[in-house]
Amino acid sequence: MAFAALRFSGTLAHKLAAWRPGTGVSLYWLGQAGFLFDTGRMRFLIDPYLSDSLARKYRDRGFSHERMMPPPIEIADLPPIDFMACTHFHTDHMDGATLAPIAERFPAVRILVPRASLKVVEEKTGLGPGSFIGIDAGETLVLGEGAEVTAVRAAHEELTQDEDGHHLFLGYGFRLGDARIFHSGDTIPFEGQLTEIEALKPDIALFPVNGRSEALRSAGIAGNFTLDEAAGVAAACAIPILLAHHYGMFAFNTIAPEAVDAKAAAMAGKTRLLRAREGIEYRL
Template sequence: MMSLSTVPFSGSLIERLAAPTAGGIRLYWLGQAGFVIATNRFRIVVDPYLSDSLAEKYRGKRFEHDRMMAAPVAPSALGPVDLVLVTHQHTDHMDPQTLMPIAAANPDCRFVVPRAALAAAQERIGVRPERLVAVDAGERIEPLAGLGVTAIRAAHETLERTPGGWHRFLGYVIAAEGARLYHSGDTIPYEGLVEEVSPFRVDLALLPVNGRRAELTEAGIAGNLTLDEACLLAERIGASDMIAHHYGMFAFNTEDPRVIDAKSAAADCRVRLHRAKLSVEYRLSK
C-alpha cells in the first residue's frame, strides 16, 4: 500500500522539478485540475492551464475568468515532459496557449486525448497526428514503457457521447512505479462510477471539489463533485488519500480553502484529505 506525504518547498517549481526523484512518485499542483506527476523514468502532465486565455475570452462578460492565482510556471518550462493527459476539451483542460508551448518545447512528448475531442486536440495542440493518442472510456493503453493508463467515464454534468458513441468527458487511472492514481477529470457522481474505479484499488484520488450551482449550469458552465461527494467517492473506491483540487482559479466557480481544511479534520471524513496547494510536493511511496 502506498502512502502520501506532503513536503512544502520554497523557491520556484522549475527548481523543484529539476531535483532528482528518489523513488516513488512526486506530484505538483498547477492550479485548477492541472498536475505534474514525476517518477524516476518519466514526467506526466495532466490538464494544465497555465495561460490567461480564458480571461481574454470572457473579459467583460457575466462570468469573467480572471485568474485568482498566478500560473506557477510557464508552459515551456515544464520540460522534459514525456506525456500529457487531457480529460476533455474545455479550455481550462485543453488550452492551446498552454499545450502548444509544451509541444514545441518537448518534440517527443505525446498527448493522450479523448477520441471525442480528437479534432479539437489537433487544432489546439498543433502537432503531427502520430503525437496524439486518442482513447475512449474503458480502453487501456501503455503510452510509455511501465506506464499504464485506463480511461474512465466522466459526467460533466452528464454522461455525454458523440453521435459516434464516444465519451466527451474522461478520467484516467494511471499505473506506475507500483502505484495507482485516479484523476477523475470533471465529473459528478453517476451510477456505476464506483464500480468502474474500485477494481483498480487506487492509492490516491485527485478529485474536483468546486461543486455545481444552478445559475452556472443554466449559463452553460458545468459543475463537478462537491467536497462531500468527492470525499465519499474516494472512500468508496478504496483510496487511502485524496487531493482536493479544481478550486481557487475563478472566483465564480470555486470552494473556500477553509472549508476544505475543516473537512480534512472532520470525524466523518474517512479518507486522508489533502488540499491541493502550490509550493507543496506530494510524495507517494511505500
C-alpha cells in the same frame, strides 16, 4: 503505500530542476485540475492550464475568467515532458495556449485525449494528428516501462457520447510503477462510477470539489462533485488519500479553502482528505 506531503522552498521550477531519480512518484499541483507527475524516469502533465487564454476570451462578456492564482511555473521553465493528458475539451483542461508551446519545446511529447475530441484538440493547438493519442472509456494504454493509463467514464454533469459512441468526458487511472493515481476529470456522481473506480485500486484520488449550481448551469457552465460528494466517493472506494482540487482559479466557480480544511479535520475513517496546494510535493 507510504505517502508524504512535503513543503519545499523556492519555486516549482527550481524544485523540478533539482529533482534526482529515486523510488516512487511525486505529484505537484498546477492549479485548477492540473498536475505534474514525476516518476524520476518519466514526467506527465494532466489538464495543464498555464496561460491566460480564458481571461482574454471572456474579457468583455460572461463571467470574468481572470486568474486568481498565477501559473506556478512558466512553460519555458518546465523540464522535459513525456506525456500530456487532457480529460475533456474545456479550455481549462485542454488549453491550446498551453499544449502547443509545450509540444514545440518537446517535440517528442504525446498528448492523450478523449477519442471524441481528437479534431477539437487539433483545432485548439494547430498540431498535426501525430501529436495525439486517442482513448475511450474502458481502454488501457501502455505508456512506457512500468507506466500505463486506463480511461473511465466521467459525467460533467452528464455522461455524454459523440455520434460514434465515444465518451466526451473521461477520468484516468495511472499505474506508475507501484503507485496508482486516479484523476476523475470533471464529474458528478453517476451510476456505476464506484465500480469503475474501485477496479483501478487507487492509492490517491484527485477529485474536483467546486460543486455546481443552477445559476452556473443556466449559463452553460457544468459543475462537479461537491466537497461532500468527493469525500463520500473516495471513502466508498476505500481510497487512502483524496487530494481536492479545481478551486482557486476563477472567482465565479470555486470553493473556500477553509471549507476543505474544515471537512478534512472532521473526517473519520480510512480516507485522508488534503487540499491541493502550491509549494507541496505529494510523494507516493
